[in-house]
Amino acid sequence: MLKILERRARHIAAGTGAAAVVVLGTPLLAAAAPAPPVQPYATVTSQSGLNERQYPSTDSSVVDTLDYQDQVGLRCKVRAQTIAGNNDWYLLRDRQSWISASYVVRTGTVPYCKDLPVSQLTHIPQAADAMG
Numbered sequence: 714m715l716k717i718l719e720r721r722a723r724h725i726a727a728g729t730g731a732a733a734v735v736v737l738g739t740p741l742l743a744a745a746a747p748a749p750p751v752q753p754y755a756t757v758t759s760q761s762g763l764n765e766r767q768y769p770s771t772d773s774s775v776v777d778t779l780d781y782q783d784q785v786g787l788r789c790k791v792r793a794q795t796i797a798g799n800n801d802w803y804l805l806r807d808r809q810s811w812i813s814a815s816y817v818v819r820t821g822t823v824p825y826c827k828d829l830p831v832s833q834l835t836h837i838p839q840a841a842d843a844m845g
Contacts, residue, residue: 753787753821755803755812763817765810769793769802776810785812787819789826 757763757779766773769791779785786806793802794813801814804826 751821752806753819753823754784754806755787755814755817755819757781757783757785757817759816763812765805765808765812767810769804769811769813771796771813773811777808779812787821787823789829790814790823791826 758781760781762781763779763783764775765777765779767776770793772794787803788806790801790803792800794800796813797815799813799815802811803814803817803819803823804811
């Protein structure tokens with residue numbers, strides 16, 4: 714009988730979005746709201762830190778550095794220069810700089826830059842006013 718009540722409680726909770734179903738004073742199921750998608754980010758794994766570059770290449774200028782275990786938001790990725798067997802480079806979410814995927818651990822799904830609208834790739838005030 715208890716299994717039947719549990720199945721009914723699950724069915725009711727799933728259909729109504731109820732926070733919890735109580736049968737005989739015992740909570741059987743707590744239906745939580747779906748979690749929002751995780752914004753992709755990276756955690757630096759290189760003990761010596763990581764250079765942020767102007768473009769996805771070691772020939773490009775260093776614009777800043779990240780320390781070991783720093784976390785940064787990722788906007789998108791491209792395939793470019795291979796570093797330590799990995800040719801993925803990430804464009805950071807909050808600034809126009811790139812990091813090699815070889816020296817970070819990624820959390821979340823990072824889209825390819827080619828799949829994003831141009832407005833999401835350009836993160837400078839002048840881009841909003843650009844014409845032509």
